[in-house]
Amino acid sequence: MGVSALAQSPTYGIGRTPTPEEVRAWDISISSTGEELPPGHGTAKDGAQVYRAKGCAGCHGAAGVGASAPNLKSKDPTNPDVWARGRILPLRAPFATVVWDYINRGMPLNREGTLTADEVYALTAYLLFINDVIPEDQVLDAQSLPKVKMPIGDKYASLPDWKPRTPRLKGYPY
Amino acid sequence: MGSKRTARREFLKSSAALAGGFTLGSVAPALGAQQAETHPTHPSTPMIKGDKDEIAYGGRSKYETAVRISHPVGGRPSPDQFGLTFHIATPLQDSVGVITPSSLHYVATTRGAFKPDIDPKEHRLMIHGLVDRPLVFTMEDLKRLPSVTRLHFIECAGNRSSRRATNVQETHGMTSCAEWTGVLLSTLLKECGLKGSAKWFVAEGAEEVKGASSMPIAKAMDDCIVAYGMNGEAVRPQNGYPLRLMVPGFEGIFHTKYLRRIKVVDQYYMNYNDFGHLDQDAKVAALAYQIGPKSVITFPSGGQQLPGKGFYEISGLAWSGGGAIKSVEVSTDGGKKWNKAEFRGTPQRMAHTRFAYGWSWDGNQTELLSRCTDDLGQIQPTREQIAKYWNKPYEATFSVPGLDNSIQPWRIASDGSVTNGNA
Numbered sequence: 001m002g003v004s005a006l007a008q009s010p011t012y013g014i015g016r017t018p019t020p021e022e023v024r025a026w027d028i029s030i031s032s033t034g035e036e037l038p039p040g041h042g043t044a045k046d047g048a049q050v051y052r053a054k055g056c057a058g059c060h061g062a063a064g065v066g067a068s069a070p071n072l073k074s075k076d077p078t079n080p081d082v083w084a085r086g087r088i089l090p091l092r093a094p095f096a097t098v099v100w101d102y103i104n105r106g107m108p109l110n111r112e113g114t115l116t117a118d119e120v121y122a123l124t125a126y127l128l129f130i131n132d133v134i135p136e137d138q139v140l141d142a143q144s145l146p147k148v149k150m151p152i153g154d155k156y157a158s159l160p161d162w163k164p165r166t167p168r169l170k171g172y173p174y
Numbered sequence: 175m176g177s178k179r180t181a182r183r184e185f186l187k188s189s190a191a192l193a194g195g196f197t198l199g200s201v202a203p204a205l206g207a208q209q210a211e212t213h214p215t216h217p218s219t220p221m222i223k224g225d226k227d228e229i230a231y232g233g234r235s236k237y238e239t240a241v242r243i244s245h246p247v248g249g250r251p252s253p254d255q256f257g258l259t260f261h262i263a264t265p266l267q268d269s270v271g272v273i274t275p276s277s278l279h280y281v282a283t284t285r286g287a288f289k290p291d292i293d294p295k296e297h298r299l300m301i302h303g304l305v306d307r308p309l310v311f312t313m314e315d316l317k318r319l320p321s322v323t324r325l326h327f328i329e330c331a332g333n334r335s336s337r338r339a340t341n342v343q344e345t346h347g348m349t350s351c352a353e354w355t356g357v358l359l360s361t362l363l364k365e366c367g368l369k370g371s372a373k374w375f376v377a378e379g380a381e382e383v384k385g386a387s388s389m390p391i392a393k394a395m396d397d398c399i400v401a402y403g404m405n406g407e408a409v410r411p412q413n414g415y416p417l418r419l420m421v422p423g424f425e426g427i428f429h430t431k432y433l434r435r436i437k438v439v440d441q442y443y444m445n446y447n448d449f450g451h452l453d454q455d456a457k458v459a460a461l462a463y464q465i466g467p468k469s470v471i472t473f474p475s476g477g478q479q480l481p482g483k484g485f486y487e488i489s490g491l492a493w494s495g496g497g498a499i500k501s502v503e504v505s506t507d508g509g510k511k512w513n514k515a516e517f518r519g520t521p522q523r524m525a526h527t528r529f530a531y532g533w534s535w536d537g538n539q540t541e542l543l544s545r546c547t548d549d550l551g552q553i554q555p556t557r558e559q560i561a562k563y564w565n566k567p568y569e570a571t572f573s574v575p576g577l578d579n580s581i582q583p584w585r586i587a588s589d590g591s592v593t594n595g596n597a
Contacts, residue, residue: 009367010307010365010366010367011364011365012318012319012365014311014315014318014319014365015309015310015311015315015362015365016309016310016311016315017307017308017309017310018300018302018308018309018310022300022310023300023302023308026300026302026434026435027302027435027437028378028384029376029378029386029437029439029443029445030443030445031439031441031443032441032443032444083454089449092449092452093444093449094444094452095444098444098445098449101444101445101446102446102449105383105384105385105386105445105446106383106384106446110382112382112383112384113382113384155454156452156453156454157452157453157454157455157456157458157459157460158442158456158459159442159459159460159462159463160456160459160460161390161392162390162392162393162463162464163392164392164393164396164397165496165497165550166496166550167496167550167552168460168461168462168463168464168466168495168496169457169460169461171563172457172461172466172555172563173555173559173560173562173563174466174467174552174553174554174555174579
């Protein structure tokens, strides 16, 4: 679409260039390849402790089910249709990095952004373990996390390219 | 205007057809026959002394009582306990024109009534990723750059009619329209210099959960606005103060509030909000992002009461994520005959458009409907058409998959009461 043709010198000269450290500190967007993941590591055993220590059970339940906040473990874990196992983040996320990114941004309630990288790796490992995605002793870090094979696989719909001034879905009655 | 004359002729024709030979001429005596009210010729109006607050920042009349309500009906109370979404809907039934007052703009949040307390002097917007020059902008920087001011609606993807809904606030109140002022995102991205590999961008807010969404870079270069102004003043805190990303025509959640960072990337990032957009069905996924053509009659609408037969100007709102509204039709007989409505104001791209249609009610039970067509030629569908598309039986319990832009029927009973035709 010729986006490269837009590359040009600045017109207004307004705005400051951030330092690489500044960008790294702000950049909490983790891609499926995990290139932005910080150093650190954790296992499901560590995660079980963090889960208790940080009060996760208060909203998500001691076993990750049946409490006031969204379930973290499927009530129908053996259903061959992963979609039918429920809207469970550590099951439905196509990449383990999505789970890491979600916890890192959004948890715990009212103390967002206070978890260390080790704690986020550990919690991610714990949630993946209780859903039978990884073994209890698997160490998750910046290298291993993006390699975790998620149960949903590629069984989710990809988004069609969006183009300006174009209907959303051909054949839809509008 | 020619179109106005045409609409007028059609109105005269349709009212004649409807009321069995009724014309405006014969309506007038009927109105004149209403019971006369007695008013003193020189009433003494009580005067209210203005107080300091009202002089500084005026308020509305104490007789005006339109307020937002939680959505959906019986929704969670505020503040939300668990960091889940909390929604409040606009009282469209009391709206006039196309601008939603900022105080009545719909709100969807991640944390109930809480909102971040952001000092605009400290606020920064960082743009980085696949750009030649990452840049950090202060609010002062942004206000030096060339600005745009545009009317745009924002609508929540969960804005849908249901059998339980009794009025238009409950069926359609999760859409609002405001005048937004800011810098085009394309201006900022050109200043940074997009790399050829740029395909997507992630927009992120500064609130507690740092909510983030992935969007196509083509949208960023088309019409997104980094907005600091709303309805002539700073964006309100509930709507993203001090900076909100406007993504015209996209589902509300993409209009990132408290915007603090834009990262240009080469793939769909699936950060936070994107997880909720994962779909199993490719067709449902394709329906997401861009909102379809949609309209609703706001007067007369559910819960209102027609005092008697005679003339009414039917009034409503139409909008589309695909562009500007091209035409609106109104049916006053349950969809048998469709009549061209007039616009009140000029339709603008991805903005609420006010339409009107003169109607002479004969006092019989009927159903009022509106449908719109946008400038892509997309026509708002009925629920029946949508059910057919999904190969689902069309019955009262049918729920529209994806975004619901179906036609809303309002039932008029012979006693003048108005109820939800989907109920």
